[in-house]
Amino acid sequence: MSLETETKKPAVVFVLGGPGSGKGTQCANIVRDFGFVHLSAGDLLRTEMNSGSQNGDMISTMIKNGEIVPSIVTVKLLKNAINDHPKKNFLVDGFPRNEENNKSWEDNMTNVVDTKFVLFFDCPEEVMTERLLKRGEHSGRSDDNLESIKKRFNTFNIQTMAVIEHYGKQNKVEKVNSNRDPKDVYTDVKSIFKKYFGTY
Numbered sequence: 001m002s003l004e005t006e007t008k009k010p011a012v013v014f015v016l017g018g019p020g021s022g023k024g025t026q027c028a029n030i031v032r033d034f035g036f037v038h039l040s041a042g043d044l045l046r047t048e049m050n051s052g053s054q055n056g057d058m059i060s061t062m063i064k065n066g067e068i069v070p071s072i073v074t075v076k077l078l079k080n081a082i083n084d085h086p087k088k089n090f091l092v093d094g095f096p097r098n099e100e101n102n103k104s105w106e107d108n109m110t111n112v113v114d115t116k117f118v119l120f121f122d123c124p125e126e127v128m129t130e131r132l133l134k135r136g137e138h139s140g141r142s143d144d145n146l147e148s149i150k151k152r153f154n155t156f157n158i159q160t161m162a163v164i165e166h167y168g169k170q171n172k173v174e175k176v177n178s179n180r181d182p183k184d185v186y187t188d189v190k191s192i193f194k195k196y197f198g199t200y
């Protein structure tokens with residue numbers, strides 16, 4: 001590629017943490033202050049589920065059971081959403097949730113984006129459970145109930161922690177204690193984003 005036509009790839013930060021650790025809450029702050037686009041894999045799957053897609057029933061069952069939807073579905077949704085926002089940087093929230101997600105991302109997205117690091121929100125299960133049950137009073141989510149929450153923790157501990165450890169070995173994990181007031185959590189998040197992206 002010549003110097004004139006060379007363009008910088010969009011930056012991607014993966015945002016991971018247990019269910020209810022505060023990923024979506026903190027992403028909203030980063031969007032406001034750093035101009036990233038927030039892509040929640042779970043939100044994209046819920047929209048797809050409600051769109052009349054042929055994958056709707058599968059997605060619905062898997063979400064209720066806290067299982068990870070095949071990457072062929074999720075990566076396509078993420079890729080389409082990224083293509084909708086030229087010249088932006090992205091927070092990819094709730095992804096990659098397992099090794100298969102990560103492999104599919106590497107196979108399909110390495111040439112398209114520059115994956116910078118994993119922002120990992122660490123929070124005890126008891127605290128996350130309390131938050132999710134409270135959210136379940138109004139969220140309408142089929143998985144904000146005790147039975148689904150237990151399954152989601154199991155999937156997180158077995159499958160997602162392995163991905164976080166994989167990136168940890170490459171010194172690409174920024175871990176933040178999210179068992180604090182959201183403002184204090186964001187103080188740490190903001191200083192991480194300033195370190196990587198400078199502005200604000």
Ligand SMILES: Nc1ncnc2c1ncn2[C@@H]1O[C@H](COP(=O)(O)OP(=O)(O)OP(=O)(O)O)[C@@H](O)[C@H]1O
Nearest residue numbers: 018019020021022023024025131135178180181182
């Ligand atoms: N630091 C915090 N302290 C107390 N409550 C919080 C905090 N962060 C988020 N919450 C609340 O906890 C609930 C879960 O937060 P949020 O939706 O941001 O988590 P999440 O990690 O995106 O969850 P999920 O994985 O289920 O999508 C929400 O009701 C939110 O208002």
Ligand SMILES: Nc1ccn([C@H]2C[C@H](O)[C@@H](COP(=O)(O)O)O2)c(=O)n1
Nearest residue numbers: 041042043066067068069094095097
């Ligand atoms: N990469 C992903 C992300 C999410 N899902 C499914 C399974 C999750 O339990 C559910 C909700 O995600 P959340 O909104 O809590 O981030 O969505 C998946 O299969 N693959």
Ligand SMILES: [Mg+2]
Nearest residue numbers: 023024040042
């Ligand atoms: Mg969320």
